[in-house]
Amino acid sequence: MVTIYDIADHTGYSIATVSKALNNKKVSEKARRKILDAVEELHYTPNSSARTLATNKSWMIGVVFGENLGSGIAHPFFGQVIEGFKKHAELYNYDLLFVSRHMGLQQETYKHLSHRGVDGVVIVQSHGEDEIKKLDHMIPTVYIDRPTNESGTVYSDNQSGSRLAVNHLVENGHTKIAHIMGNQTTFPGIERATGFKKAMHEHGLPVREEYLVDGGFYSQAGGREAMIRLLSLKDKPTAVYVGGDEMAIAAMKVTKESGLKVPEDISFIGFDDIKIAQHVEPALTTIRQDKELIGQQAAIILLDKIAAKDTTRIVNKKMIPVTLIKRESVKRLA
């Protein structure tokens, strides 16, 4: 391994001067030139551990996926969010460190992150595990899809999304509208359900108890179960607003299996606009979350925090607008 000592020997300068030349500090042009030439010639590569040790700055950002996200990196929603985050962070020369979480306890994850000396942390999850809050006292942190009063966070405007969905349904003549909710301990689940109820009230529509079913943690299995419950009702809804595309897709599927037609008999609106949404039959009308933008904004918040050595405990929340994507799963009622 070639070090600055080798460069120093080779050029006749001291290691201090070499270090300065490499860091664009003040040295004569002549020295800089000679040193840079030697760097080239000897194939010198700086050692980031040594630098981190000396400067206490790692240029790494830790990425933590919540345990409930089984698919991790490959998650259809959060994967894209992280990609958006990464693109922005890269511009500022940060690398992303995906830490392992098999140690189980969040407590351990938090220790691990500080062990690694990351400059900041982005946490991707939607519920529970408050233990990790401790992190924030130590390392700049930004949360995605999860509110917090201690830190930065970015999430979609879930309530407006619900309103968009209900409005669209009402405009198409629907009044018997059900809602398959995401788990009610998750932030998006709660917000979307709340928005749904508000929007129904705004239209003077009743929120019927039996039209409000829990679909669990946004999986197809959960969506399927919830829809089955809805289908077993004597007085079925004519439209259902589903708080997640995966659930919505499963819900559509099971209603088709039951012999009903989508959207002729029952209309559907999802939430997320994951890639699959446009490919199912009928193509799913849904509320699109801007995943790239969410990731990017999270990166912006985090980098700001890092730069500011933010000890001021500023709480920064960003709500990202959502849009209605009209496709084929909603039918106008005669």
Next chain:
Amino acid sequence: MVTIYDIADHTGYSIATVSKALNNKKVSEKARRKILDAVEELHYTPNSSARTLATNKSWMIGVVFGENLGSGIAHPFFGQVIEGFKKHAELYNYDLLFVSRHMGLQQETYKHLSHRGVDGVVIVQSHGEDEIKKLDHMIPTVYIDRPTNESGTVYSDNQSGSRLAVNHLVENGHTKIAHIMGNQTTFPGIERATGFKKAMHEHGLPVREEYLVDGGFYSQAGGREAMIRLLSLKDKPTAVYVGGDEMAIAAMKVTKESGLKVPEDISFIGFDDIKIAQHVEPALTTIRQDKELIGQQAAIILLDKIAAKDTTRIVNKKMIPVTLIKRESVKRLA
């Protein structure tokens, strides 16, 4: 920041003893106990940079996505592969470092990786960019979906996949079979096309020039273009084997748009079995690559290399079996 010096002061032992206790080296039970207690009490967290500097071992594995993979982490195929890789690497306490590649040149990526001192590198891409080979002389490396004579690599048994596809089509009475190829500078593209030709020959079927079209880099746009060319033929194929699901989905879509029925008029088989495949209409019959397994096997190879300080230049290639997933996009010819 609390260091081993603090622990040493607090317990009365030297930093050497503290270090040993923390690393399960030989110290008395009494010392170990006192030290571990102090660690707990003072909330000591080791500093990985210092340790890496001293041991020359970072416990990080660098992850590099090829530039041609626009979607990066969110890629429907490679995202899952990396997730499989991660799961295995985690078991051995490695963290994954996704390095930024905006610096452009592979040359730079390679420097960056050695700058970071990662213990190993996994490269995810399917073509070109040979510059990165240099890496392998420095850092243990494993490639995914890309052959190399210098290193470890894992990929699916593409040729067998093609055979599976062709056999299935032939069994269903098809003889006029076209192939939309992945770009012929990519390894999977070449292999699948080769396998296709071989299989056709085995069945005594001609490989017609105009039935072999290039779909480019596995995108929907490319698949669409290629299919349009096939549809413009006077003598159309009755089945097309598409070297990638994204392309296949687009191809099916455009033939439906053209007024033809799938699979009644034209049957389709894809390759990959990405998540969307089962949701399109008709559900796509395809050759499934075992993404988790590919990732896991890549991790196994890499960790072996790292452990062996492999200077023996062993070339380790693993070919992962593929399976035919029958769904609805292939129709038996009358």
Next chain:
DNA sequence: TCTCCAATCGAAAGCGCTTTACATGCGCAC
């Protein structure tokens, strides 16, 4: 009681880099 050995611990060097505080040498004005 004395010797000797094994077990246990610690001093110190070193990993590669940054940074402060100071030394050196130069040109310039007087």
Next chain:
DNA sequence: GTGCGCATGTAAAGCGCTTTCGATTGGAGA
């Protein structure tokens, strides 16, 4: 010729940890 200030370079300490090798200790055996 003297003195001054400035530009440039360097010595050395320090970041937190590992590891070698020698010092110390306690106890077993004679």
